[in-house]
Structure formats: C-alpha cells, structure tokens
Amino acid sequence: MVLPTDFTLFGCLAALSPDQSHVIRHPRSREMEAKETSSRYATTALRQERDQMEPILEDVDAASNQWIQFPCFSEAGQILMEEMAQAVENELGVLLYASKTPSNVTRFISPKGNAEGSLILRAGKHRSKVDFAMGSWLRYDLPFGTLKVATLMIMASSESDAPHFLFEFIENGSSSLIVLLDLLPRKDVVLEPEYLKRFYENNELDSIRKSIERVPQSQSYSCASLYVRSLMSPTAILTKIQDWLPSGQRGEEALAYAVESIVLPTAKKVFSIWLDEFRNGSKEIMDDIDRRIMTKRDGQIKRYGIEVDLSANLPKLFGQRITDRVIAAYRNGQ
Amino acid sequence: MEACLAANAAIPSGAIHGRITRARICHIERRNRRTAVYVGHGTEFPELVGFSVRVHLQIALRRKSEFARTVFCRAPFINVTVGREAESGTRFPFLSNAGRKVMTNVSAIVENELCPLLQDTKTPDDVRYFKSEDGNAEGSTVIRAGKDSFQAEHELVKLIAWTVVTEEVTLVECLKLCSLLAERWDVSCGVLQIDFVLESWLHAKLPSGTLDIATIVVMLGPETDSPHFLFEFIQSGPSLVVVLDHVPRKDLVLDTDYQQRFYEAPGLDEIRKLFEEAPNSKPYISPTLFVRSIVSPTAVLYKLNAGTQVDGGGLEEQIETVVYSGSQKMTEAWIESFLTRGSSGCNLEDTLKRDNKIKTFGFEVDLSANLPRLFGKNIADRVVEAFRTGGRIKV
Numbered sequence: 216m217v218l219p220t221d222f223t224l225f226g227c228l229a230a231l232s233p234d235q236s237h238v239i240r241h242p243r244s245r246e247m248e249a250k251e252t253s254s255r256y257a258t259t260a261l262r263q264e265r266d267q268m269e270p271i272l273e274d275v276d277a278a279s280n281q282w283i284q285f286p287c288f289s290e291a292g293q294i295l296m297e298e299m300a301q302a303v304e305n306e307l308g309v310l311l312y313a314s315k316t317p318s319n320v321t322r323f324i325s326p327k328g329n330a331e332g333s334l335i336l337r338a339g340k341h342r343s344k345v346d347f348a349m350g351s352w353l354r355y356d357l358p359f360g361t362l363k364v365a366t367l368m369i370m371a372s373s374e375s376d377a378p379h380f381l382f383e384f385i386e387n388g389s390s391s392l393i394v395l396l397d398l399l400p401r402k403d404v405v406l407e408p409e410y411l412k413r414f415y416e417n418n419e420l421d422s423i424r425k426s427i428e429r430v431p432q433s434q435s436y437s438c439a440s441l442y443v444r445s446l447m448s449p450t451a452i453l454t455k456i457q458d459w460l461p462s463g464q465r466g467e468e469a470l471a472y473a474v475e476s477i478v479l480p481t482a483k484k485v486f487s488i489w490l491d492e493f494r495n496g497s498k499e500i501m502d503d504i505d506r507r508i509m510t511k512r513d514g515q516i517k518r519y520g521i522e523v524d525l526s527a528n529l530p531k532l533f534g535q536r537i538t539d540r541v542i543a544a545y546r547n548g549q
Numbered sequence: 550m551e552a553c554l555a556a557n558a559a560i561p562s563g564a565i566h567g568r569i570t571r572a573r574i575c576h577i578e579r580r581n582r583r584t585a586v587y588v589g590h591g592t593e594f595p596e597l598v599g600f601s602v603r604v605h606l607q608i609a610l611r612r613k614s615e616f617a618r619t620v621f622c623r624a625p626f627i628n629v630t631v632g633r634e635a636e637s638g639t640r641f642p643f644l645s646n647a648g649r650k651v652m653t654n655v656s657a658i659v660e661n662e663l664c665p666l667l668q669d670t671k672t673p674d675d676v677r678y679f680k681s682e683d684g685n686a687e688g689s690t691v692i693r694a695g696k697d698s699f700q701a702e703h704e705l706v707k708l709i710a711w712t713v714v715t716e717e718v719t720l721v722e723c724l725k726l727c728s729l730l731a732e733r734w735d736v737s738c739g740v741l742q743i744d745f746v747l748e749s750w751l752h753a754k755l756p757s758g759t760l761d762i763a764t765i766v767v768m769l770g771p772e773t774d775s776p777h778f779l780f781e782f783i784q785s786g787p788s789l790v791v792v793l794d795h796v797p798r799k800d801l802v803l804d805t806d807y808q809q810r811f812y813e814a815p816g817l818d819e820i821r822k823l824f825e826e827a828p829n830s831k832p833y834i835s836p837t838l839f840v841r842s843i844v845s846p847t848a849v850l851y852k853l854n855a856g857t858q859v860d861g862g863g864l865e866e867q868i869e870t871v872v873y874s875g876s877q878k879m880t881e882a883w884i885e886s887f888l889t890r891g892s893s894g895c896n897l898e899d900t901l902k903r904d905n906k907i908k909t910f911g912f913e914v915d916l917s918a919n920l921p922r923l924f925g926k927n928i929a930d931r932v933v934e935a936f937r938t939g940g941r942i943k944v
Contacts, residue, residue, distance in 0.1 A: 442846075519805060
C-alpha cells in the first residue's frame with residue numbers, strides 16, 4: 216500500500232464547535248501510559264479496559280502536563296514538536312480551554328498495530344481571536360520504514376483577520392524530513408493586495424523562506440493535493456531535507472542536526488512573527504459581508520482537508536470505525 | 550524547420566500544391582447569398598513555410614429556415630490566401646532556433662483559435678519596435694484587443710472544433726461542413742470573451758551576458774470565467790526560466806468547483822510534472838509576492854539549466870523537447886478550457902475587479918519590470934501606456 220508521503224493531518228477539520236463542555240475527558244493513568252508506550256500493539260483487553268473506565272470530571276492541571284506529546288518521533292523530532300507545543304501553551308494558553316477531546320481520539324491504534332495516531336483539540340475561549348489549537352500526529356509502518364506526521368495548527372477565529380498558523384513536520388523513515396511552515400491567508404490576496412502587504416511583505420517571512428531554500432540539503436517540495444497548494448501563502452516554507460550534511464555526515468545524525476539547528480529555530484521564528492501579527496497586526500472585520508466570506512472560506516479550509524486527506528487515508532490504516540470517530544470529534548466536538 | 554524569412558521575401562507565384570490537414574471553421578462571413586467560411590489553419594504547403602496560410606471555402610447556402618432539412622451546396626471554391634507572417638516582421642528574432650520554434654508554435658495556436666475574435670492591433674509603431682539609446686537593447690510589444698460587441702455582432706458564430714484529416718477537402722467533406730454550419734447557424738453570437746492578446750519580446754546585451762524575454766499573455770473579459778493564459782520564456786545565458794500558467798479568475802480556496810473544472814479535470818498537474826522532472830530543473834520563485842499569488846497551483850515555474858555540457862547544448866535540447874511539448878500541451882489545454890469549460894459569470898463586477906488587480910499589479914508590473922533600466926523612462930512609459938489602453942476592457 217503506497218500512501219502519499221505528504222499526508223497532511225492539518226486538513227482534518229470540519230466544523231469545530233467551541234462548545235465542548237458536555238464532553239468529559241478520561242484521565243490517563245501512569246500505568247496506562249507505560250503500557251501503551253511499551254507495547255505498540257494495544258491488546259483487546261487493554262482496549263476494553265479503557266473503554267469501560269469510569270468517566271470522571273476533568274482535573275484541570277494543565278500547567279504541569281503538556282497538552283500534547285509526540286512519542287513516536289526521533290529524539291530531535293520529539294523535542295522539536297514538544298517545544299513548539301509548549302510555545303503554543305505559553306503564548307496562547309490563556310486564550311484556550313483545556314482539551315476535551317475524547318481519549319479514543321487523543322490516541323488510536325489500528326487493529327493490526329501498524330499505525331497509530333493522536334488528535335488533540337483545544338477550543339478557543341469565547342470571543343477570543345483563536346478558534347482552536349490543534350495538535351496531532353500519525354505514525355504508520357511502511358515496507359521501507361516508518362512514516363511519522365506531526366501537525367500543529369492554530370486556527371484564527373472570525374474576531375480578527377489574522378492568518379492561521381500551520382506547522383507540519385514529517386519524518387520519512389530515517390532518510391528525509393519534510394517541513395511545511397506557513398501563515399495561511401484568510402483572504403483572497405489577489406483581490407486584496409493590502410492583506411499581502413500587511414502580513415507578508417513588511418517582515419522577514421520571505422527572507423526566512425529564502426534562507427531555507429539556500430540550505431544545501433534542502434529541496435523544494437510539492438504537495439500532491441492541489442487544494443493544499445492553493446491554501447498556502449506566497450512565503451510558505453515547503454521543503455524536503457535530506458539526510459546529509461555538507462560536512463559529509465549522513466544518516467540519522469545529519470537529520471537530527473538539521474532538526475535542531477535549522478527546523479526548530481525557523482519554526483520558532485515564524486511562530487513569533489505569527490504571534491506578533493496575531494496580537495498587533497490583525498484587524499477586526501467590521502463589514503458583515505466580508506466577515507461572512509471569511510467565515511465561509513475558513514469553513515472550506517477545514518472541510519476540504521477532511522475530504523482530501525482523512526477520509527481518503529485513515530480508513531486504509533485504521534478502518535472506518537476509528538476514522539468516523541476521529542472525524543466526528545471534529546464535527547460534534549465529541 | 551521553420552526558417553525565418555527576411556521581411557521582403559517574395560511570395561511564391563503560380564500553382565501552389567499542398568493539402569489541408571485540419572479543417573476547422575474559424576470565421577464565417579455572410580455576403581448576399583454567399584457565405585465565406587474561413588477554414589484553416591492546419592495546412593501543409595511546403596513552399597509556403599514561414600508564411601501564414603488561410604483557406605477560404607466559399608459556399609452558397611440557402612436561407613436559414615431551410616437549414617434543418619436540406620443543405621444546398623455548389624462545388625466549393627477553395628481559395629488559398631497567402632500572407633506574410635505577422636506584419637510586424639519576424640517574430641522573436643533574437644531567440645535561438647529552438648526558442649523561436651517554441652514561441653511561434655504557441656503564438657500560432659493562440660492566433661489560429663482566436664483570430665476571428667480579435668481586432669487588428671492598434672499598438673503604435675514605436676511600441677511595436679523600440680531600441681535603447683545605446684543600442685544594447687531592443688524590444689517589441691504588440692497588443693490586439695478582443696472585438697467588442699458592435700463589431701462582432703452578426704459575424705460571429707460560436708467556434709466549432711472539427712478536425713479532419715483529408716487529402717483534399719472534397720465535396721463530401723464540404724457538405725459535412727455545411728450541415729455543421731446549419732446546426733449552429735442559429736446559435737447566438739459567441740460570447741465576447743477576450744480582453745487582449747499580448748505578444749512581446751526583449752533582447753538586451755548586458756555585461757553578464759545576453760538576456761532574452763519572450764511573453765505571450767491572453768487576458769479574458771468578465772463575460773467568461775475561463776482562466777487567463779500566461780507564458781514567459783526568459784533566457785539569460787545558460788539558464789532558462791519558464792513561466793506557463795492558466796491564471797485563475799477566482800479564489801480557489803473558496804471555490805473548489807473552479808479548481809476541479811479548470812485544473813484537476815484537464816490534468817494540468819501532469820504537464821507541470823514534465824518540467825519538474827526534467828533534468829537540471831529547479832523551481833523558480835518570482836521575486837514579487839503578488840505574482841506568486843496570482844498563479845495557479847499547477848503553474849509551471851521552473852528554471853532549466855544547461856547542466857554540465859559546454860556551450861549550452863543541453864539546454865537547446867531541453868527546449869526542443871520538454872519546453873516545446875510542455876508549452877504546446879498547456880496552450881492546447883488552455884484553448885480547450887476557453888472553448889468548452891468556461892461559463893458566463895453571474896458576478897461580472899467582482900471578476901472585473903479581480904482582473905484589474907491582476908492586470909495592474911501582476912502583468913503590468915511584470916512587463917515593465919525590466920524596461921526602465923534597459924530602455925529608459927520614456928520608452929518604459931510608452932509601453933506601459935500601450936498596455937493600459939490596448940485591451941478591450943479599460944482599467
């Protein structure tokens with residue numbers, strides 16, 4: 216089974232309801248965590264145990280727990296994603312509720328055990344400029360190695376016209392990485408070049424993109440999905456990094472070095488530019504029609520991710536039941 | 550194989566032998582009870598290489614009320630009119646043979662399909678050809694506006710695509726042609742769709758080497774939502790930048806049907822991949838953010854290099870193979886979209902607004918980017934003025 220290596224999870228969003236107060240979260244005990252990480256193959260017994268656990272109200276202790284973890288990745292990859300997730304928490308935590316995503320969506324595994332995933336959503340607080348923050352990852356075993364896809368996305372709400380933030384990190388076995396890092400425009404920039412000026416021209420986004428382009432082991436990368444391509448801004452970073460260094464080093468160490476010294480600083484820089492724009496550069500849309508168009512556009516972004524990516528790819532890995540559950544978690548907040 | 554003719558080459562006289570390889574009705578004129586049908590332009594007249602050839606079929610037809618049942622056709626009179634290739638002189642004079650072949654091929658395809666919808670050019674002579682003061686740079690910009698409704702009123706019939714490979718157009722074929730006409734005679738005038746067709750080239754001798762830029766742009770009017778056509782061929786020294794695209798008229802994020810109709814269904818990404826997978830090809834990223842934003846997700850934006858071969862021999866080969874076939878495919882796909890996939894917009898004002906942005910911040914900026922430094926302000930202003938006033942639709 217050949218799966219597209221540009222499998223993107225960020226698009227797995229349909230209508231997201233910020234009101235998830237009726238959903239309660241199963242706490243995950245330490246034993247369960249240990250069992251899950253030690254065995255890639257969740258047994259039937261374990262699953263039944265999990266499903267039958269008594270639901271209790273969520274204990275809000277977000278400060279000490281990371282809101283999302285990335286256990287399947289390489290060491291450098293895990294540090295990268297968890298640091299970025301921590302940055303989201305640090306900067307936007309006050310605007311977000313704790314996650315209320317059900318535990319069988321925050322962690323799911325295929326019947327054969329060859330694929331595993333996680334999806335965690337955090338709704339933005341009422342009338343905040345954030346619609347939601349999303350973290351997710353997917354790992355699946357292919358004949359040539361394991362593919363791991365991690366996504367961090369912050370979807371801005373209709374309270375402002377700030378771009379969305381998208382970061383996707385893919386470990387292609389141990390031979391290459393793919394990085395997608397972008398501020399997704401909320402408007403048709405052809406019709407409104409002012410939007411382009413405000414968010415993309417008066418800052419370092421394009422010079423950051425150029426500097427990644429100049430990295431010798433990087434090559435340009437094209438999404439298979441035309442829709443995803445059309446969402447990207449003109450300063451999007453979309454690159455594949457090979458497992459070698461100019462010094463001659465190869466393999467996993469070369470990749471780890473690239474992650475630490477190129478990907479992480481770049482992701483942080485772009486995130487901080489986004490934060491600045493989100494806090495200071497964005498405006499509220501006063502015109503009703505414009506606002507409606509922007510909301511519709513955002514809806515298209517959420518919906519066509521699912522149609523293109525999730526519905527096409529998850530069933531092959533996890534079967535229809537898990538797929539439906541994950542998609543439902545978005546649509547109903549359940 | 551196409552030789553470039555000197556401006557005063559004589560048209561061969563006497564009997565000219567050849568054959569019509571494609572018969573396509575491209576223009577119909579009614580004079581009294583006779584109808585002239587302009588058919589063409591797939592022709593093979595070996596003696597006329599380098600000339601433009603138009604074949605006219607003159608057929609006498611009955612009045613339209615009787616068309617449904619009978620077609621009367623006298624022996625067709627086939628008249629071959631030979632003209633010189635483009636009044637403005639040899640096209641793309643400074644490109645290499647391979648480059649010229651590519652550009653004239655695309656130009657011919659566009660011209661063949663659109664000629665009945667276009668007015669003659671009104672571009673002033675000093676924009677159709679200009680030269681810098683120090684003589685190091687030369688250029689040409691020719692713009693043909695689309696016909697407006699008054700001019701095209703009763704002349705135009707919706708274009709019919711009909712391909713025929715024959716030894717000669719026999720009476721039988723002629724009858725077929727007539728019956729096709731009969732079916733469509735009542736069709737209302739073709740929707741006036743073209744804003745303008747622009748063809749331009751620039752040649753400059755710079756300290757770093759020569760720079761050649763050849764451009765073909767077709768911008769459409771708001772009556773249709775078919776994409777615009779953009780083709781740029783930029784050769785500087787051993788590298789070539791190719792920009793080839795169907796420029797979208799709508800926000801693709803909002804309108805997924807548009808993307809499906811014009812980009813997924815016609816399989817444009819396959820054409821883009823031809824360039825992506827060519828040896829020594831790298832993606833080309835326009836320095837202007839706006840130009841990056843106007844192109845489609847399947848745009849061909851690639852830089853081809855000569856590779857390690859001396860004297861750029863490798864590049865010529867690339868041009869002859871990859872660029873020639875890729876540009877031909879993309880152009881033919883654009884014609885197909887223009888003829889068959891467009892729909893008349895219900896939102897003329899919005900489309901017009903968006904097109905004006907593309908015209909001024911996209912094409913105009915692109916066209917005039919190099920002019921001031923190569924030709925000076927006067928010429929640059931002249932060319933921009935011609936561009937602004939040259940189309941059917943005024944900004």
